[in-house]
Amino acid sequence: MSELSTWRLWQLISPALPVGAYAYSGGLEAAVTKGIVCDAASCATWLEGLMAQNMTHIDLPVYLRLYDAWQAGRLDVVDQWTRQLQALRETHELLAEDRHMGRALQRLLVDLRIAGAGGPVQPSFTTLYALACVRWHVECSAGARGLVWSWLENQVAAAIKLVPLGQTDGQRLLGEMLPMAEAAVTRAVSLQDEDLGRSLPGLAILSARHEDQYSRLFRS
Numbered sequence: 001m002s003e004l005s006t007w008r009l010w011q012l013i014s015p016a017l018p019v020g021a022y023a024y025s026g027g028l029e030a031a032v033t034k035g036i037v038c039d040a041a042s043c044a045t046w047l048e049g050l051m052a053q054n055m056t057h058i059d060l061p062v063y064l065r066l067y068d069a070w071q072a073g074r075l076d077v078v079d080q081w082t083r084q085l086q087a088l089r090e091t092h093e094l095l096a097e098d099r100h101m102g103r104a105l106q107r108l109l110v111d112l113r114i115a116g117a118g119g120p121v122q123p124s125f126t127t128l129y130a131l132a133c134v135r136w137h138v139e140c141s142a143g144a145r146g147l148v149w150s151w152l153e154n155q156v157a158a159a160i161k162l163v164p165l166g167q168t169d170g171q172r173l174l175g176e177m178l179p180m181a182e183a184a185v186t187r188a189v190s191l192q193d194e195d196l197g198r199s200l201p202g203l204a205i206l207s208a209r210h211e212d213q214y215s216r217l218f219r220s
Contacts, residue, residue: 001139008136009143012129013150015157019104019125021150024097025158025218026050027203030210032162040169043159044176047152051180053198055148058088059126060188061196063147066130067140070116082127088197090204093211101125105132144188148181158218 015022028046031037037046062085069077089095102123109117109128114135117128126147133143152174160170210216 001142002137005137005139006142009133009138009146012132012136012138013146013153015153017105018108019101021101021154022157023218024101024154025162026097026151026155027094027207027210028155028158029162029216029218030206030213032159033210033213033216034206036206037159037163039163040165040173043163043165044173047155047173047177048180049200050155050203051148051152051177051184053200054203055151056184056187057191057196057198058085059147059151060144060184061191063126063130063144064140064188065193066127067134067143070131070134075116075119078127082122082124084196085124085126086122090199091207091211094207098124098126102128105129141185141189144185145181148184152177152181161217 011017028037031046037043062081065081066078069075069081086095086098089098099122102125105125105128106117106123109132114132116131116135129147130143132138133140133146138146156165156170156174159165159173160167165173
């Protein structure tokens with residue numbers, strides 16, 4: 001991967017990317033409200049569960065397939081995997097999070113004149129992220145690691161505000177999660193289509209309750 005592509009990947013996973021990721025906790029706020037996540041140890045357990053299930057069996061393998069589809073110019077396959085990814089979002093707010101961030105990234109990529117960024121009709125963040133990686137010649141595996149890092153960093157940033165955790169605790173937590181993040185990428189590469197998809201009933205229940213929670217900092 002070229003030096004420019006590396007810089008482009010950093011741009012894509014930067015917290016400064018204007019997609020509104022800071023507004024979402026991915027269900028973490030509800031877990032903190034219910035006392036399920038209350039310190040660094042319980043936060044690590046929460047992240048490990050999401051990493052092992054959703055990230056490994058949904059987001060990462062679908063990203064890999066979207067990357068290949070964009071590279072091959074197969075818009076029908078892009079649409080197929082986008083629909084499947086969104087079907088696996090188990091609550092209204094988790095689906096809305098995916099779509100809102102997807103539209104925000106779509107608008108940005110259109111403004112940056114990235115070919116193909118004007119579709120599909122219902123983009124997800126992962127769909128447009130995969131497109132950006134292809135157009136900017138980011139290697140597929142590097143893009144997969146970037147996707148995990150972006151999600152993980154946002155979760156830890158939310159935990160620092162919500163639990164709350166100190167900045168050092170947050171950095172320690174990021175470091176502890178890196179081996180699992182690498183294992184998630186490795187595992188995702190080996191999955192067949194029939195292996196994709198996981199259900200986390202606890203997350204779904206918490207997210208559904210969060211939708212009408214009286215007081216909250218995050219949109220999900």
